Amino acid sequence: MNKLIVGNLVHRPLRSMISAFAVAIEVVMILSIAGVMFGILNGSRTQTTGIGMDMIVRPxxxxxxxxxxxxxxxxxxxxxxxxxxxxxxxxxxxxxxxxxxxxxxxxxxxxxxxxxxxxxxxxxxxxxxxxxxxxxxxxxxxxxxxxxxxxxxxxxxxxxxxxxxxxxxxxxxxxxxxxxxxxxxxxxxxxxxxxxxxxxxxxxxxxxxxxxxxxxxxxxYQVQTAEEYLSMLTPEHVPAFNIGLRVVIGIAVVIGFLVIFQSMYTAVMERTREIGILKSMGAGKIDIVSVVLRETGILASVGVILGVGATYVLRSVLHNRFPTLSFQVTPGWVAGAVCIAMCGALLGALYPAAKAAAKDPIDALSYE
Structure with missing residues (x-):
């Protein structure tokens, strides 16, 4: 089965690369927008702390x-x-x-x-x-x-x-x-x-x-301690911060989902006879679903690795080009982006996997 899965991916290299790159783009979008937005916010907190004041008084x-x-x-x-x-x-x-x-x-x-x-x-x-x-x-x-x-x-x-x-x-x-x-x-x-x-x-x-x-x-007058003022520099207190972040993440997930869905759906349609052969040899529905999801898992894993690597390269380039730009890539957001991308890809493959598993072996073998 493992050789079959790898062979399926290698047989259509362009489609496999496009799928992996789509997941990579999804990861880069999530990490870059989160890195810039949280970088600016946390950078502002760091800058404010560096002033050395204990309290702020304002009209x-x-x-x-x-x-x-x-x-x-x-x-x-x-x-x-x-x-x-x-x-x-x-x-x-x-x-x-x-x-x-x-x-x-x-x-x-x-x-x-x-x-x-x-x-x-x-x-x-x-x-x-x-x-x-x-x-x-x-x-x-x-x-x-x-x-x-x-x-x-x-x-x-x-x-x-x-x-x-x-x-x-x-x-x-x-x-x-x-x-x-x-x-x-x-x-x-x-x-x-x-x-x-x-x-x-x-x-x-x-x-x-x-x-x-x-x-x-x-x-x-407004009188705040430094701690009280810094507590206002959080996503919850910045207008539209969380909304903007969720919108971009949502768009990234949709892109990854649709590309994986289209790729795996097309693959299932092209392999109708192969699915029939597998079923005639005793493969059950779970085996067929497993093949599709494992292929997706490999594509998503490659895409995640490319995406995380590309994000760090992007951060390095931006730091050199724009030294004042705060771009923070944290382990927490890397883990979150990986989970989002993997879950989105697997969800995109569920319907094609179910469709493949539901095929009648007789109809599949007679498919031209």
């Missing part, structure tokens, strides 16, 4: 996520927050989402206080010297075809000079002076949020929260 009208907030707070709120007990550092900031050449966050910061949360690690250059200076991280520098200190890059319609290149993981990939961002936005002396570093964190966080909300003018 009540701000969005759920920091990059959806407008610069609605007076910068002088920072002085009020610094005067509260157990508050060590207050760093006003503004985060602007841009969609010019690509989607990215530009962080407007007060360098001294932002650096006090967790110091930048400079690989080249140093802090801002001029209003139109920009600090970029090493991944952003690589993605810009080797951007160096002194080079010009366009941000928010203005030519900025790269004054420093830092290690990545500090909240954003591009940093400009907060005053410059406010001037470009036409909102002088404003901030979207305030990052706080508290004494002996997290011991006094609840006390600080109560003090902030009890302060005149700050009663309607």
């Amino acid at each position: 009540g009208a701000g969005g759920t996520l920091a990059n959806l907030s407008a610069a609605a707070a007076d910068i002088r709120v920072a002085d009020v927050l610094r005067g509260l007990p157990h508050v060590q550092v207050v760093a006003p900031s503004n985060i602007k989402l841009t969609v010019s050449s690509n989607v990215e966050n530009i962080a407007g910061i007060d360098f001294a206080t932002y650096n006090a949360l967790r110091p930048f690690v400079f690989l080249e250059g140093g802090p801002f010297q001029q209003p139109l200076d920009v600090i970029i991280d090493d991944l952003q520098a690589r993605s810009g075809k080797g951007t160096r200190v002194g080079d010009k890059i366009k941000i928010l319609g203005k030519d900025f000079t790269v004054c420093g290149i830092v290690e990545h993981g500090k909240g954003s990939r591009k940093f400009i002076p907060l005053t410059t961002m406010d001037d470009l936005d036409g909102t002088p002396n404003r901030a979207a949020l305030f990052y706080l570093k508290t004494e002996d964190s997290p011991k006094f966080q609840e006390e600080v929260r109560k003090e902030i909300l009890a302060t005149d003018g700050l009663g309607d």
Whole structure:
């Protein structure tokens, strides 16, 4: 039987390759969309953690996520927050989402206080010297075809000079002076949020929260700990994240299912006489079903191996071409993609297998 199964696959090499490639494409689709979507989300969590803050304070009208907030707070709120007990550092900031050449966050910061949360690690250059200076991280520098200190890059319609290149993981990939961002936005002396570093964190966080909300003018502000904010960066809290992921996975499963179904159905029709011979020699329905499903299992296994391998190659290519792109392939998602692809392929082969098993041996032998 094993030789028969292998012989059947080799007899139609083109169809076998197309079926295996269809399963491979299914696996690549699942792993790539999950890798990019979860990579961006987890990358955002890592970047936020790297800021070094313990708490975030925002105006009540701000969005759920920091990059959806407008610069609605007076910068002088920072002085009020610094005067509260157990508050060590207050760093006003503004985060602007841009969609010019690509989607990215530009962080407007007060360098001294932002650096006090967790110091930048400079690989080249140093802090801002001029209003139109920009600090970029090493991944952003690589993605810009080797951007160096002194080079010009366009941000928010203005030519900025790269004054420093830092290690990545500090909240954003591009940093400009907060005053410059406010001037470009036409909102002088404003901030979207305030990052706080508290004494002996997290011991006094609840006390600080109560003090902030009890302060005149700050009663309607949102006050979150770093853990509370990071808990919002999950698929459940990102609009349409899970829906988009399920849609792509569903499309991938349908592609794999239909190709396997068509391939095995055609194979069964072409082998009608062979099935009749097998039945006349004593093969039962289970034996016939087993042949079809085992053929499918081999095709799906080859496709899964190709798909997983192609995904890692794709990740390597994308990392080299787009260093700032987060593409995470996790063992859990690899296992999930393998199970989905194998189950989809076997389901696609069930009807052809049942049809083959139901054939009457007399009719099959007389089939031309």
